[in-house]
Amino acid sequence: MTAPDRSPAPASIPAAGGRRAALAPAHLRFFHGPMDCGKSTLALQVDHNQSRQGRSGLRLTQGDRSAGPQISSRVGLSRTAVEVDTGTDLLLLVRSHWAEGRRVDYLVVDEAQFLTPAQVDQLAELVDASHVDVYAFGLTTDFRTRLFPGTQRLLEVADDVQRIQVEVLCWCGAPGLLNARVVDGAMVRSGATVVVADTAPTPAPGEGEGPDTGADVHYQVLCRHHHVLGQLGPTAAGPGQLALS
Numbered sequence: 101m102t103a104p105d106r107s108p109a110p111a112s113i114p115a116a117g118g119r120r121a122a123l124a125p126a127h128l129r130f131f132h133g134p135m136d137c138g139k140s141t142l143a144l145q146v147d148h149n150q151s152r153q154g155r156s157g158l159r160l161t162q163g164d165r166s167a168g169p170q171i172s173s174r175v176g177l178s179r180t181a182v183e184v185d186t187g188t189d190l191l192l193l194v195r196s197h198w199a200e201g202r203r204v205d206y207l208v209v210d211e212a213q214f215l216t217p218a219q220v221d222q223l224a225e226l227v228d229a230s231h232v233d234v235y236a237f238g239l240t241t242d243f244r245t246r247l248f249p250g251t252q253r254l255l256e257v258a259d260d261v262q263r264i265q266v267e268v269l270c271w272c273g274a275p276g277l278l279n280a281r282v283v284d285g286a287m288v289r290s291g292a293t294v295v296v297a298d299t300a301p302t303p304a305p306g307e308g309e310g311p312d313t314g315a316d317v318h319y320q321v322l323c324r325h326h327h328v329l330g331q332l333g334p335t336a337a338g339p340g341q342l343a344l345s
């Protein structure tokens with residue numbers, strides 16, 4: 101007995117509106133780097149370039165720091181996006197669009213570090229079984245310098261992996277590759293993996309507060325040397341803060 105065919109409807113194949121050849125292979129592409137290196141900017145540029153060629157796509161995000169369902173870039177651009185969470189079945193999400201007669205030729209996935217490994221595998225299945233191009237953008241490492249699980253899976257299975265080339269500078273002038281979490285002015289090395297916050301050090305009153313503690317939480321990109329030393333450089337709080345925990 102043969103297994104039931106679970107492949108998606110033919111509508112999943114890029115339709116005539118897309119100028120890309122219908123059967124050209126799709127790809128899972130992953131762009132990564134530290135905070136503030138331009139991931140969301142590039143995500144919006146890719147979306148723009150795809151859509152102006154007549155392709156139809158979905159923008160996905162998870163916990164954008166704007167707190168809205170959108171992809172927002174510090175350059176000033178922002179576009180609405182579908183908010184997903186770790187429980188979202190990305191296959192079902194795309195298939196529900198097909199079921200409504202809407203084409204999905206590509207996905208732009210921001211904050212991809214927050215995906216579960218299973219969701220990354222769903223993206224790979226959309227590429228391989230349904231010819232959906234996937235462009236994922238995410239952090240390389242967390243504040244402890246460890247790969248996020250979603251990032252790890254993307255590095256394992258993506259067709260193409262690119263470290264974003266825009267250099268974010270540490271306060272010392274060296275390229276900054278690592279993200280420090282700063283709580284009430286001091287760098288920390290323990291805590292929840294996911295705490296949505298910005299790189300802006302001085303939030304307006306009532307904004308930028310950690311969800312549980314009420315503390316001021318932000319991130320700062322550092323070079324490896326200063327991440328190891330836990331030195332945040334000269335700040336309003338004083339010279340070189342040392343890690344507390």
Ligand SMILES: Nc1ncnc2c1ncn2[C@@H]1O[C@H](COP(=O)(O)OP(=O)(O)O)[C@@H](O)[C@H]1O
Binds near residue numbers: 136138141142
């Ligand atoms: N006023 C500005 N003028 C030019 N570039 C800016 C400005 N503000 C931010 N940027 C650029 O935007 C980048 C951050 O882009 P963004 O897409 O928000 O980063 P990410 O998503 O990686 O956190 C900065 O590294 C800088 O290059």
Ligand SMILES: Cc1cn([C@H]2C[C@H](O)[C@@H](COP(=O)(O)O)O2)c(=O)[nH]c1=O
Binds near residue numbers: 136242244294
């Ligand atoms: C390092 C680190 C970051 N985050 C959060 C902080 C921000 O909300 C996003 C990254 O946003 P960006 O578009 O790259 O600026 O991730 C986190 O939850 N945990 C971390 O360790």
